[in-house]
């Protein structure tokens with residue numbers, strides 16, 4: 001392990017700037033899985049060898065086989081988890097999990113059914129929740145909490161780099177115990193987490209160009225490494241899209257690629273700093289046979305109270321702003337990503 005902070009960086013794969021995942025192992029001998037390191041949830045699950053034959057999304061992914069691991073401990077408690085975009089059902093097991101070179105004995109879920117939509121689109125096998133313990137289903141101690149209790153980390157933080165240029169590797173990096181100067185420039189600006197136990201902060205406004213159009217009275221922003229896009233209240237996002245001339249079709253908001261270069265910046269006011277995204281940050285430009293398609297990486301999503309209304313800042317925001325999640329001081333740090 002790296003002498004600096006007790007761990008080794010985990011390189012991430014970038015799939016089309018919309019999915020970022022890295023490798024962990026579970027069991028002895030090691031069974032390898034690709035997982036999203038997800039600050040929007042706090043549980044670890046991977047597909048199970050005992051998947052129901054009707055779960056297509058399960059059979060196209062690596063599956064955990066407890067009968068092949070001599071460190072497996074039976075549990076069997078039922079489990080289900082819902083994301084903004086899908087549901088997982090299964091049961092609990094315990095085994096040795098190795099993340100960033102660190103082994104922990106971990107309770108996790110073996111998924112026996114994954115909602116086909118959208119898990120058939122998932123290029124990763126499972127999810128490793130990096131959220132706080134109080135959002136963990138079944139009160140299971142999350143992986144990062146197990147690592148912190150080993151006192152091997154130089155700092156009780158983890159950092160995420162998402163590369164937004166799929167042609168260059170690594171597609172990203174998870175670093176446990178510190179931040180990686182190779183992937184950011186300048187200093188970190190820190191924001192206190194809004195509510196104990198969630199990776200969310202208070203946002204002071206959302207501007208398009210120079211005009212603050214939304215959240216002028218203050219609102220909540222969730223910093224979510226498990227979301228591809230930026231989501232906001234549907235009415236706000238629909239007005240934002242109208243302002244930039246985007247049309248909603250069945251796969252999301254699209255703009256005419258000829259207009260992309262003139263699109264305004266969208267700025268998020270967080271902790272006295274302004275975090276701007278340019279069209280290069282929020283447009284995915286795909287050249288297809290029938291012509292170029294320019295997708296806007298914003299989605300309307302109404303999260304019901306008391307959690308909502310919220311804005312979720314996902315991968316396209318994190319790709320621009322290298323992010324440090326600090327459990328010691330309950331704060332989030334942003335620096336300009338390289």
Ligand SMILES: CCc1nc(N)nc(N)c1-c1ccc2c(c1)N(CCCOC)[C@H](c1ccccc1)CC2
Nearest residue numbers: 019020036040083084085086118121122226227228
């Ligand atoms: C990581 C788990 C998770 N955690 C949180 N907090 N939010 C959400 N939305 C997810 C989630 C669940 C399912 C899927 C997902 C994400 N995907 C996005 C990966 C993002 O990787 C950074 C992919 C996708 C492809 C097509 C359309 C929608 C989604 C596969 C399906």
